[in-house]
Amino acid sequence: MTLLLWLCVIGIALWMALKYLPAGTERFRPLPEAVALIPLLIAPLVLVAIVALFTHHRAPLAIAIVLIIVQLVWQTGYVIPIPDSWTDALAVPRQTVAASTSASQSTGSTQSAGSAQSAQSSDQAQSSRTLRVMNLNTRYGRADTGSIVHEVEMDRIDVLAVEEINDDFVKRMQDSHIADQLPYLVLGDSAKTDNGGFNAIWSRYRITDFSTDTLSIHAAAVPSATVDVDGAAVTVAAVHTKSPARSGADWSQGIRNIGLFGIEPTTRHALIAQAESTGVEPTEQIEQTASGSGSIATGGTATPAAATPRTVVLGDMNASVYHPSFRYALALGRKAGGPGLADSSFELHRGWHNTFPATWPGFPALIEIDHVLHTPGLKPNWAKTVKIPRADHKALIVELRVV
Secondary structure, three states, rough: HHHHHHHHHHHHHHHHHHHHHOHHHHOOOOHHHHHHOHHHHHHHHHHHHHHHHOOOHHHHHHHHHHHHHHHHHHHHHHHHOHHHHHHHHHOOOOOOOOOOOOOOOOOOOOOOOHHHHHHHHHHHHHHOEEEEEEEEOOOOOOOOOHHHHHHHHHHHOOEEEEEEEOOHHHHHHHHOOOHHHOOOEEOOOOOOOOOOOOOEEOOOOEEEEOOOOOOOOOOOOEEEEEEEEEEEEEEEEEEEEEOOOOOOOHHHHHHHHHHHHHHOOHHHHHHHHHHHHHHHOHHHHHHHHHHHOOOOOOOOOOOEEEEEEEOEEEEEEOOOOHHHHHHHHHHHHHHHHOOEEEEEOOOOOOOOOOOOOOOOOOOOOEEOOEEEEEOEEEEEEEEEEEOOOOOOOOOOEEEEOOO
């Protein structure tokens, strides 16, 4: 029994330590799956502690208790704010991104009464502008479209992003009268190499600009749409990273590339163009620039980080905050002079929003691998998950306010 208890606590401790691997090194299977399951290790730890307690094995009991405390500390970001200075030690992402600047913010130390009142009115107008987004992996297009449209109507969804869809799914959505709620549509490019299908974005708001393939993430094309939210331009992108079962290397690189949305567009486009001509991944270019061994040719003057446009990135990212590659993506923008990205669920401090799996009868979703990320200029008001028939992920709904 003593040997078994020691093997358990040492094995679990080593498993938990995978969280601290350098970004990209967890691409080798079964590491992606193992890292995703780290928060669930609290269950066997409690069991080990109980057995050690009743069998009077003090050392394994003490270690199990310490590991349980570590697990709980790692989860605190979902319920209370964590100082940025603690994030590296805890291996968690920053919970917020730098505040954006806008015309409504004061740039001086004093204001006239009139200008202060005008700024206050502008702030109130901005705070009343919200964007309610919903994301769903449709499980090869099998999800029930009637239920999706019903949820869109009941929760007054403004933008719907879906992954793993096909032409039949689009037709069924049309037959379910999605256009009555969300009349604007952008379809991602379709290819034989798609990760279970292509992506799409439906919008209630008028689309002022769009792309059918904004960014290469080594999986399905990433469609994006810029929508007009009562005078505020917000770009929304739908992503679906490759499953690690298909390619661990593409999975990790695709996740890290999502971080390019945390960089202002001029620099991002330059990085992508340079990658296409040289074959060097944008993330590697940024690392080379940060280390002084390379540079980014923007082809012009880059927009200041504070002026990075409001952007929402949502989708099935096949990763949680426990994955080093995902945390790297959230922080990538800061390495290139941008603000980076924030995860709405982790920022809210209102608990977990687990989305997968959603097909086990009577069993809750266990891990949070679907996300709504955002740049400065947006803040989450609330989030929730909803079960959609015949989908293997829960839908994730987040309301964001313009700030």
